[in-house]
Amino acid sequence: MSHSVRISIGIAILIALSVLFLFSLVHTAAGASSRTIAEGHRLAQAWCQSCHAVEPHMAGFFDEAPSFQAIADRHGTTALSLKVFWRTSHQNMPNLVISPEQAEALSAYILSLRGD
Numbered sequence: 001m002s003h004s005v006r007i008s009i010g011i012a013i014l015i016a017l018s019v020l021f022l023f024s025l026v027h028t029a030a031g032a033s034s035r036t037i038a039e040g041h042r043l044a045q046a047w048c049q050s051c052h053a054v055e056p057h058m059a060g061f062f063d064e065a066p067s068f069q070a071i072a073d074r075h076g077t078t079a080l081s082l083k084v085f086w087r088t089s090h091q092n093m094p095n096l097v098i099s100p101e102q103a104e105a106l107s108a109y110i111l112s113l114r115g116d
C-alpha cells in the first residue's frame with residue numbers, strides 16, 4: 001500500500017518536472033526568435049535603410065525600392081520567397097553577401113512587420 005503511494009508520488013513529481021522542462025523549452029524558443037527579429041532589425045537599419053523604408057508603417061521614400069512593410073504585406077512573401085530572393089541577383093538592388101544566419105534574421109524581421 002505505502003509502496004504504491006510512494007510510486008504515485010514519484011510519478012507525479014516526474015510529470016511535474018517534465019511539464020516544467022517543456023515550459024522552459026517553449027520559453028527559450030520564443031526568446032530566441034524575438035532576438036532573431038531584433039538582430040534582423042539592426043541589420044536592416046545598417047544595410048538596407050539607405051534604399052528601403054525599414055521601420056513598420058513607414059512608406060517608401062524611393063520609388064524603386066519597396067518599403068519592408070509593403071514587402072511583408074504582399075501575399076507572396078514568405079520565409080522561402082525571401083530566401084530565394086537573397087540568393088538571386090537583382091537588377092536594381094546591389095547583390096548582398098549575407099550569411100545564412102543574417103538572411104534568416106532579416107527575413108524574420110521583415111515577416112514580423114506583417115499584418116499590423
Ligand code: HEC
Pocket residue numbers: 043044047048049050051052064065066071082085090091092093094096106
Ligand atoms: C542601393 C539600394 C538598395 C539597398 C541598399 C537594398 N535594396 Fe532591396 N531593393 C532595392 C530596389 C531598387 C528593389 C526593387 C527592384 C529589385 O527587385 O531589384 C529592392 C527589392 C528588395 C526586395 C524584394 C521586393 C520584391 O519585389 O519582392 C527585398 C526583399 C529587399 N529589397 C530587401 C533588402 C534588404 C533586406 C536589404 C538590406 C540587407 C536591401 N534590400 C538593401 C534597392 C536596395
